[in-house]
Amino acid sequence: MSALNIVFIASEASPLAKTGGLADVVGSLPHALKHLGHHITVIMPYYRRHIAKAGLEARPMDQSIEMWADGVKRHCPLHELNYNGLRFILIEQDDLFDREGIYGPSGGAYDDNLLRFLLFSRVALEAAAQLNQPVDILHCHDWQTGMIPLLLKTQYQHQANIANAKTVYTIHNLAYQGYFPSSWIHRLGLPSHHYHPEGYEFHQQINCMKAAIAYSDALTTVSPTYAEEILTPEYGCQIEGFLHNHSHKLSGIVNGLDIEQWDPAHDMHLTHTYCSHESYGKEQCKLDLQKQCGLDISAETPLMVLISRLAEQKGIDLFLANSSKWIERGYQLVVLGSGDSQNEHSLQTLADHHPSRVYFWRGFNETLARQIYAGGDMFLMPSRFEPCGLGQLMGMRYGTVPVVRATGGLKDTVVDHHIDPDHATGFHFHDATADAFDNAVESAIACYRQPEAWAAIRTRAMERDSSWEASAATYANLYRQLLEQ
Numbered sequence: 001m002s003a004l005n006i007v008f009i010a011s012e013a014s015p016l017a018k019t020g021g022l023a024d025v026v027g028s029l030p031h032a033l034k035h036l037g038h039h040i041t042v043i044m045p046y047y048r049r050h051i052a053k054a055g056l057e058a059r060p061m062d063q064s065i066e067m068w069a070d071g072v073k074r075h076c077p078l079h080e081l082n083y084n085g086l087r088f089i090l091i092e093q094d095d096l097f098d099r100e101g102i103y104g105p106s107g108g109a110y111d112d113n114l115l116r117f118l119l120f121s122r123v124a125l126e127a128a129a130q131l132n133q134p135v136d137i138l139h140c141h142d143w144q145t146g147m148i149p150l151l152l153k154t155q156y157q158h159q160a161n162i163a164n165a166k167t168v169y170t171i172h173n174l175a176y177q178g179y180f181p182s183s184w185i186h187r188l189g190l191p192s193h194h195y196h197p198e199g200y201e202f203h204q205q206i207n208c209m210k211a212a213i214a215y216s217d218a219l220t221t222v223s224p225t226y227a228e229e230i231l232t233p234e235y236g237c238q239i240e241g242f243l244h245n246h247s248h249k250l251s252g253i254v255n256g257l258d259i260e261q262w263d264p265a266h267d268m269h270l271t272h273t274y275c276s277h278e279s280y281g282k283e284q285c286k287l288d289l290q291k292q293c294g295l296d297i298s299a300e301t302p303l304m305v306l307i308s309r310l311a312e313q314k315g316i317d318l319f320l321a322n323s324s325k326w327i328e329r330g331y332q333l334v335v336l337g338s339g340d341s342q343n344e345h346s347l348q349t350l351a352d353h354h355p356s357r358v359y360f361w362r363g364f365n366e367t368l369a370r371q372i373y374a375g376g377d378m379f380l381m382p383s384r385f386e387p388c389g390l391g392q393l394m395g396m397r398y399g400t401v402p403v404v405r406a407t408g409g410l411k412d413t414v415v416d417h418h419i420d421p422d423h424a425t426g427f428h429f430h431d432a433t434a435d436a437f438d439n440a441v442e443s444a445i446a447c448y449r450q451p452e453a454w455a456a457i458r459t460r461a462m463e464r465d466s467s468w469e470a471s472a473a474t475y476a477n478l479y480r481q482l483l484e485q
Contacts, residue, residue, distance in 0.1 A: 004136045004479055006033060007165075008042040009124045011117060011144035012102055016081070016088065017050035019102050020309075021255070021390050022142055022172045025222070028258040030086055032472035041131065043124040045097040045116075046079050046090035056081060058090050065091075065126045069119040070187050076123045091123045107339075114180040114206070117144040118188050125151060129159035137479045139168045140216070143178025146208035147190070149215040150200065154191045166482040168475075169216035171209070173387050174230050174237045175313070178208030202239070210242060217482050219250040220475075222388035223409030227252030235385055253475060254412055255388040256468035257397065264398045264462075269370040274399075276462035279455065282374065282399050289375025293359035295332050302445055303332045305376030305400065307369055307391055310339030310347070315382030315405060320346050321434035326441070327357045334372055336361045373398040378444050382429075382437050386410050392426070396461035401454075402426035403444050405437070413466075417447060417457065425461040 012018055014027030030040040051058060058079040065076045079090040091097075096116045104110045125148065128135050140148045149167040157163050184206060185192050195201045200211035213219060221227045227250055229235040231243055243250065260266075264282075265275045271288050274281025283299060290297050304326070308314045320343070323333060327350075335347055335358075344362055351360040361368055373379070379395030381404040388409030392402040396414070404410040406428040417424035427447075429440035448454050 003037050005039045005133050006137045007128045007135050008139045009145050010141040015054045017047040028468055032468035041087050043089045045120050046092040048098040065123050067123050089127050114184050121148050125156050129161045134161045135165040138165045141170050142172050143208040146212035150211045166217040168218045169212040171221040180206040213246050221252050223254045223412045224252035225411045226387045226408040253471050256471045257393050257466045259467045262397050269367045270374050276459045285374040296356045302377050304378045305334045305372045306380045308337045310337045310343040313384050315384055316343045318382045318434050318437045322438045327354050333358045338363050376400040378403050384432050393466045396464050399458045399462045403440050406430050424457050
């Protein structure tokens with residue numbers, strides 16, 4: 001099969017700049033597609049301080065693109081960065097992108113986000129058009145690039161190198177659709193004749209994600225179950241009917257991991273490395289984590305861990321509702337994350353009152369996160385909804401058995417002990433209630449008390465194929481099907 005020329009356009013990619021799972025996908029999937037023999041370019045904003053903080057360095061290209069935006073003619077130099085053989089083209093506009101936050105200050109959003117990302121989208125299309133061969137696929141991600149499929153069909157058909165490109169749009173989280181006042185339409189030169197309910201209008205506002213849903217050639221989301229869930233009122237975020245109209249081009253493809261980066265046998269962040277058939281290193285990582293967190297040192301005590309945004313979506317209230325009873329039962333809890341200030345305060349209070357049982361790290365720490373994945377017995381993920389989730393994949397990779405709510409990608413990636421005990425990799429619960437969550441935890445604890453049964457679950461979890469290989473092949477098949485239409 002001939003190689004495809006694929007361009008990813010996204011607002012973040014690991015390790016250059018990251019706020020969440022989107023960056024992990026855009027940082028990993030292109031590598032997997034490249035390994036399949038395709039030509040890949042990733043285009044993203046030049047977040048100067050984030051890239052420098054990551055210890056990476058871009059070099060200026062001999063290319064610059066001029067673009068009008070909100071009445072200002074902007075000069076947009078292009079930069080290039082190669083990371084592990086993958087080419088990134090970075091769009092410079094320091095007043096818009098060289099900021100402390102990628103999307104806004106902590107807990108907020110920048111008022112000019114539509115200006116920032118529409119300018120980025122337009123310049124990205126121009127940069128793609130200047131590549132040395134025609135583009136086959138433009139793969140766009142989340143609301144920040146949602147206008148690209150519409151712009152390509154209406155304003156960029158004169159660009160020969162991209163005129164015949166097919167657009168694939170991936171919804172990473174339907175809850176963030178990119179709403180903006182309609183006054184931006186004329187300020188930014190958006191196609192006004194597509195501002196209607198079957199286009200990108202939503203309750204008299206611009207909806208960037210609706211534009212992508214309406215005008216992309218294919219829609220994907222990050223797990224098969226989430227693709228089904230977003231067509232329902234419970235998960236559809238008020239556009240389930242609109243999605244139904246375009247469901248013929250919707251599919252769910254589960255995310256993967258860069259398994260070379262997430263490998264307990266070679267993780268330099270760990271004091272002891274280990275693999276699926278050797279438990280000593282895992283046991284030592286648990287003792288090291290207990291010591292580091294100031295917990296009682298005990299190999300037998302169940303150590304439950306949680307790494308998450310501290311938001312309602314993630315079910316943190318269900319965790320907090322159960323925490324006191326878990327402490328009373330003698331379990332240990334380690335939490336890393338940030339988010340809602342009340343949740344942060346509650347967790348800190350819990351840790352202060354029970355220092356030998358509970359540890360809380362506010363914020364994110366890469367080294368500590370990996371040590372938590374390695375040192376925990378159970379990884380808790382009580383999400384109310386979860387498009388795919390990566391935490392449960394990382395937990396399984398490190399032999400920390402997940403206890404998850406059976407939603408979205410959690411349902412697709414974790415095999416429940418009660419449904420299929422011979423192939424189980426974790427434990428499910430269904431109702432988003434504290435009692436249901438507690439029952440699942442107790443089922444896991446009961447199994448934990450049976451060393452042979454627990455070792456079997458842990459081994460299957462570690463040996464689960466969480467690589468991008470299968471998902472990348474599925475994406476490649478989707479791309480080819482589009483080009484054959």
